[in-house]
Amino acid sequence: MNREHLSALMDGELDPSLETTVWARMKDEGELARIWNEYHLIGDVLREKGIGNIRLGERVAQALSTEPTVLAPRRFGVAGQPTRWLAVAAAVAAVAVSTWTLQRPEASPSQMVARNEVPAESPAPSPPAEAEHYVAMHRQWSPLSGFQTVDYAAGTVASR
Amino acid sequence: MNVQLKHAVLGLLLLPALVWAEGPKAPETQDDLLAQLAKAAQQLTYSGIFVFQHDGRMEASRVIHSFDNGQERTKIDTLDGPPREIIRANDEMRCYFPDVHSIRLEHGQGRRYFPALIAPPFQNYRDNYDITIVGVDRVAGHDCQVIALRPRDNLRFAHQFCADMPSNLLLKEVTLGPHGEPIQMSVFTEITIGTHADPAQFKPDYTDTADWHVDNVPIAGSQKEGSGWSVANVPPGFHKIIEVRRPIPGHAGGMTHLVYSDGLASISVFIEPADGPPRPARIESLRSSLSYFSARTAEQQITVVGEVPLASVTQMGQSVINLRSSHP
Numbered sequence: 001m002n003r004e005h006l007s008a009l010m011d012g013e014l015d016p017s018l019e020t021t022v023w024a025r026m027k028d029e030g031e032l033a034r035i036w037n038e039y040h041l042i043g044d045v046l047r048e049k050g051i052g053n054i055r056l057g058e059r060v061a062q063a064l065s066t067e068p069t070v071l072a073p074r075r076f077g078v079a080g081q082p083t084r085w086l087a088v089a090a091a092v093a094a095v096a097v098s099t100w101t102l103q104r105p106e107a108s109p110s111q112m113v114a115r116n117e118v119p120a121e122s123p124a125p126s127p128p129a130e131a132e133h134y135v136a137m138h139r140q141w142s143p144l145s146g147f148q149t150v151d152y153a154a155g156t157v158a159s160r
Numbered sequence: 161m162n163v164q165l166k167h168a169v170l171g172l173l174l175l176p177a178l179v180w181a182e183g184p185k186a187p188e189t190q191d192d193l194l195a196q197l198a199k200a201a202q203q204l205t206y207s208g209i210f211v212f213q214h215d216g217r218m219e220a221s222r223v224i225h226s227f228d229n230g231q232e233r234t235k236i237d238t239l240d241g242p243p244r245e246i247i248r249a250n251d252e253m254r255c256y257f258p259d260v261h262s263i264r265l266e267h268g269q270g271r272r273y274f275p276a277l278i279a280p281p282f283q284n285y286r287d288n289y290d291i292t293i294v295g296v297d298r299v300a301g302h303d304c305q306v307i308a309l310r311p312r313d314n315l316r317f318a319h320q321f322c323a324d325m326p327s328n329l330l331l332k333e334v335t336l337g338p339h340g341e342p343i344q345m346s347v348f349t350e351i352t353i354g355t356h357a358d359p360a361q362f363k364p365d366y367t368d369t370a371d372w373h374v375d376n377v378p379i380a381g382s383q384k385e386g387s388g389w390s391v392a393n394v395p396p397g398f399h400k401i402i403e404v405r406r407p408i409p410g411h412a413g414g415m416t417h418l419v420y421s422d423g424l425a426s427i428s429v430f431i432e433p434a435d436g437p438p439r440p441a442r443i444e445s446l447r448s449s450l451s452y453f454s455a456r457t458a459e460q461q462i463t464v465v466g467e468v469p470l471a472s473v474t475q476m477g478q479s480v481i482n483l484r485s486s487h488p
Contacts, residue, residue, distance in 0.1 A: 010217070141421075
């Protein structure tokens with residue numbers, strides 16, 4: 001039993017015959033439960049819709065657009081901790097990108113700026129990113145989709 | 161070839177298919193089995209915790225269900241992720257979204273949740289799946305019988321159920337991909353069946369909701385006249401279960417959302433006004449369980465999403481028509 005088992009369980013790739021054992025061990029072992037929670041926390045941070053509420057994506061985008069020389073941290077007066085600064089920037093950028101992919105297709109100009117700051121992205125809009133919005137609406141009516149996945153934002157229905 | 165001969169040849173060709181369609185079990189037995197699964201989920205009192213595993217994620221929920229004097233009640237609470245609560249009393253369903261102070265109110269029998277996945281009419285399942293009992297297993301400490309639903313075509317995925325013995329309550333549902341690999345799963349991790357449930361247990365956790373926003377979702381199938389949008393080439397066994405109109409900022413007409421289901425899987429078709437040049441179809445698998453089709457005609461953006469193989473969303477997306485107008 002190790003982290004790989006937990007990770008595989010989360011990813012749905014664990015051998016079904018091992019599942020019961022993993023669940024049982026998690027109940028008994030605090031450390032395993034702690035790792036499990038940690039994995040979920042990471043997942044939650046990366047996909048948490050609430051992040052949109054504090055407009056983190058927009059703020060990061062704005063910061064990036066006014067500070068284009070990301071690779072020269074000393075210019076920003078944080079000499080002494082450049083490595084940590086970069087790590088934080090990378091983490092924030094990762095959250096910004098994942099937040100953007102959860103947004104609806106009609107991206108605001110500031111979100112487009114954030115996107116242009118990421119050189120690895122291809123210029124064409126990614127279908128899966130567009131698709132999130134439709135997936136959320138679809139899940140409201142699918143008996144095979146858990147209620148957990150239903151997003152309120154997609155739940156507003158007009159008359160008819 | 162004369163007509164009689166044609167019929168004779170056709171008959172011979174179809175004969176094996178008909179024999180195969182009968183399957184190893186008599187249809188009456190299959191019907192009984194499906195009826196028992198549906199009845200158990202509706203009429204048993206049970207409470208427990210189930211996990212929904214999909215697309216590399218896992219979410220747990222607590223469920224309590226009762227059936228008393230013909231009154232069916234359900235309460236479901238999510239245990240991780242954003243808090244969500246469903247309170248269902250017969251045909252009225254309230255979904256609480258406490259983080260955004262909103263309630264979604266639905267009427268009608270349109271929606272089902274695990275473990276109530278099977279509902280009449282049962283003929284549709286028999287027509288489209290070969291249903292057999294393939295063994296026994298153990299789920300959440302309960303012995304259960306494993307039921308395989310193998311699709312009769314390549315337009316839907318296979319499913320495997322495990323139903324409690326002897327109550328027939330569904331304890332586990334696995335959706336299997338094209339190569340028999342699990343792509344989605346709902347499973348109880350603990351469950352108590354048959355104890356008495358106090359009506360007070362079905363009260364919502366959220367009581368101070370006077371200033372919450374309430375979304376009143378119209379009754380499924382209530383509209384007499386739809387938008388005219390339809391799908392000409394629907395995979396066998398899929399029927400339209402709902403049509404809703406969704407607002408789009410800046411567009412008076414809004415988006416038409418059609419949902420088709422074969423009783424297990426469902427497919428959504430979205431039709432919305434499009435600006436810009438026509439675009440060829442993009443067809444791809446999203447994560448592991450969903451297929452996605454997107455194309456733009458001269459006037460419409462057509463999007464199809466469903467937990468079905470790529471062939472199904474493609475077939476649907478390519479045959480969207482409007483019965484009332486000259487739209488393509």
